[in-house]
Amino acid sequence: MAPIALALQRIISVTGLTPRDWIDSLSENYISAGVLEFTLIQATCSTILTSMVALPVAWVLGRYRWPLEPWIRAVLTLPFVVPSIIAAMGVLTLVGVHGANIRANEGTWFWTLIASHAWFNMALYIRFCEPLLSTMDPRLEEQLRLLPNGRSRLSRIRNLWGPLLLPSMAAAACMTFVFSFTSFALVRWITIRDDTLESMMAEVSSSAGISGYMETSSQIVMGASMIQFTILLVCLWLTSAIQRNRQARLRLSSPRRLDSPSWPAWLVLVPAMVFAISPLASVVLGSFRIRDPTIGNSAFKWGLDGWEAAIHGSFSFPPMSNAISNSLGYALVALLVALPLGYLLATTIHRLEQTKPLLSRALDISTMLPFALSAAMVGLGVLVGVIRLNPQSLYQFWPLPSLAHVMLTTPFVVRIILPALRSYDKRYEENAMVLGMGAYARFLKIKLPLMRGPLVVSSVFVIAMSLGEFGASFIIARNSDWVTMPLLIDAWRAKPMKDPLSAPASNSIATVLMLITMGLFLLAERFRSDRQGGMF
Numbered sequence: 001m002a003p004i005a006l007a008l009q010r011i012i013s014v015t016g017l018t019p020r021d022w023i024d025s026l027s028e029n030y031i032s033a034g035v036l037e038f039t040l041i042q043a044t045c046s047t048i049l050t051s052m053v054a055l056p057v058a059w060v061l062g063r064y065r066w067p068l069e070p071w072i073r074a075v076l077t078l079p080f081v082v083p084s085i086i087a088a089m090g091v092l093t094l095v096g097v098h099g100a101n102i103r104a105n106e107g108t109w110f111w112t113l114i115a116s117h118a119w120f121n122m123a124l125y126i127r128f129c130e131p132l133l134s135t136m137d138p139r140l141e142e143q144l145r146l147l148p149n150g151r152s153r154l155s156r157i158r159n160l161w162g163p164l165l166l167p168s169m170a171a172a173a174c175m176t177f178v179f180s181f182t183s184f185a186l187v188r189w190i191t192i193r194d195d196t197l198e199s200m201m202a203e204v205s206s207s208a209g210i211s212g213y214m215e216t217s218s219q220i221v222m223g224a225s226m227i228q229f230t231i232l233l234v235c236l237w238l239t240s241a242i243q244r245n246r247q248a249r250l251r252l253s254s255p256r257r258l259d260s261p262s263w264p265a266w267l268v269l270v271p272a273m274v275f276a277i278s279p280l281a282s283v284v285l286g287s288f289r290i291r292d293p294t295i296g297n298s299a300f301k302w303g304l305d306g307w308e309a310a311i312h313g314s315f316s317f318p319p320m321s322n323a324i325s326n327s328l329g330y331a332l333v334a335l336l337v338a339l340p341l342g343y344l345l346a347t348t349i350h351r352l353e354q355t356k357p358l359l360s361r362a363l364d365i366s367t368m369l370p371f372a373l374s375a376a377m378v379g380l381g382v383l384v385g386v387i388r389l390n391p392q393s394l395y396q397f398w399p400l401p402s403l404a405h406v407m408l409t410t411p412f413v414v415r416i417i418l419p420a421l422r423s424y425d426k427r428y429e430e431n432a433m434v435l436g437m438g439a440y441a442r443f444l445k446i447k448l449p450l451m452r453g454p455l456v457v458s459s460v461f462v463i464a465m466s467l468g469e470f471g472a473s474f475i476i477a478r479n480s481d482w483v484t485m486p487l488l489i490d491a492w493r494a495k496p497m498k499d500p501l502s503a504p505a506s507n508s509i510a511t512v513l514m515l516i517t518m519g520l521f522l523l524a525e526r527f528r529s530d531r532q533g534g535m536f
Contacts, residue, residue, distance in 0.1 A: 004373065004381035011384060014218045022223035025216060032200055032220045036227060039181060039196040042110070046117035046180035047173050053118050054125030055169065057272040061126060062133025064261035072269070073126075074525060076276050080123035081521045082514050083468025084185040085486040089493065089510045090279030091116045092189055093286035093503070113190045117183060119275060121176040128172040129165060167242045174239040178232055182374040184471045185486075189493065197224045201376045202474055225377055236368060283514060287507035291500040306504025310492070318481075320509055323488040327513075330484065331466035333402035334409055338462050339455070341406070342413025349414070350421040364418075370411045375471025378404050383475050401482055404472035409462040416461065420454035453527040460524040464517050485513045 015022065026032040057076065066072055079087065095112060141160060144150030149159050184198045195203070201224050204217045261269070287306050292299045313319035345367055352360035370378070382404045428450065432442045448455075470486040478487060492506035 025219035043180040050118040054122040058129035060265040062130040077123040088185045088189040090283045094282040171242040309501045310505040310508040334405035334466040338410045346417040379472030379475030405466040413458045
């Protein structure tokens with residue numbers, strides 16, 4: 001959190017400690033006018049549509065035993081796993097020839113964004129609601145069927161499933177609102193002229209924190225950051241409180257589902273599978289589809305020209321290999337820092353829970369604070385708080401973007417490892433101590449093998465999130481030579497559309513990033529417990 005504190009100190013030194021002026025500047029400046037209203041409206045609409053689309057999918061997935069179920073789960077979860085820049089490229093390719101239709105008709109922009117957020121966040125509802133449906137104690141429904149208020153399906157929904165699902169639905173809705181509220185890549189490429197607080201802060205970040213130069217930008221950034229942090233903190237607190245209450249009341253059992261799905265269940269699942277796959281498939285197909293200007297603006301041919309342009313680069317863009325090596329390097333640095341740091345924090349919290357519960361709770365909450373900081377806020381903190389301390393030397397420090405990646409990924413490591421530590425059976429170590437095994441040997445031979453699953457899942461999450469991170473990297477590295485795969489995708493797509501290779505080249509890089517992310521996700525799924533709910 002040190003970069004954020006440094007950034008706040010620097011910007012406050014420019015704007016002064018006047019929170020009212022910060023908030024008022026959002027409505028007074030033409031750059032930020034109406035941004036807060038648009039952010040709230042699109043996040044609310046996205047949450048409502050996501051609930052309508054995803055809840056039936058979670059219901060049929062949790063209630064029936066499906067053929068090839070692991071693959072179905074993987075497909076339905078992929079939209080949330082792939083980086084948001086890939087989602088943006090897939091939507092743009094899907095809605096028309098290189099996105100021409102959506103750009104020509106402004107009336108489609110808003111609802112295309114809402115549908116994209118529903119596609120992106122559908123997996124949240126599945127992660128939150130499906131484990132409850134598939135592991136609920138079956139005796140609850142059996143007992144209710146014997147009562148007058150449980151004989152019809154509607155009465156069972158009203159008296160059993162509704163009350164039980166409501167906490168999971170509320171938690172999923174809160175997280176959907178958070179991710180829609182902080183949406184950047186989808187907003188940047190779909191709405192074009194409408195900004196959210198996140199995308200606006202990314203655009204004005206280059207002039208924030210400079211005394212005597214565009215000081216209104218600093219006021220806008222402070223106002224937007226304060227509002228965004230408050231809203232995200234409230235949403236995350238609600239999610240945490242809902243999850244704690246739900247886990248305290250539920251009685252879970254071994255998975256028990258109906259043997260075969262009914263035809264209405266197939267009518268829900270098949271369109272959901274098509275909905276999940278379509279934007280991803282359009283990215284792959286779009287990498288081979290080349291617009292042919294010699295025939296007409298809407299005519300196209302198939303070829304490898306886009307791949308060749310992405311692989312070899314151009315006078316304006318580096319080759320794809322540079323972006324891949326940078327992204328993998330940043331991911332490795334983030335992993336080497338975030339994994340041991342997150343494990344140390346989780347271990348400390350778990351140890352303090354036994355002796356000092358209040359201190360443990362305070363430390364637990366403090367590790368969640370980065371969840372209330374969007375990627376743009378973290379990137380801005382690094383840019384203003386660290387780089388401008390000594391821009392000449394720090395801009396030559398290649399691993400600098402990894403600092404933002406560590407800040408964004410360490411809380412995820414804590415949240416994955418801490419539940420595993422709480423369920424860890426200490427009797428194994430106690431028996432080893434009786435046999436005379438030292439602390440170092442116990443850690444290597446007992447604890448580490450038993451914690452292998454959470455550690456692998458944490459590592460995969462850190463690598464995948466670092467590879468696909470766009471918001472913070474856009475602020476820190478867009479004007480440097482430290483191009484990452486998401487930044488190169490964005491740069492190719494931002495090239496004027498009169499170049500027939502701009503869209504296929506961006507889709508080619510997005511395809512490579514998507515395949516890497518999918519491979520990491522499938523690896524994580526092998527180590528993820530079937531009874532584990534929530535986002536992870």
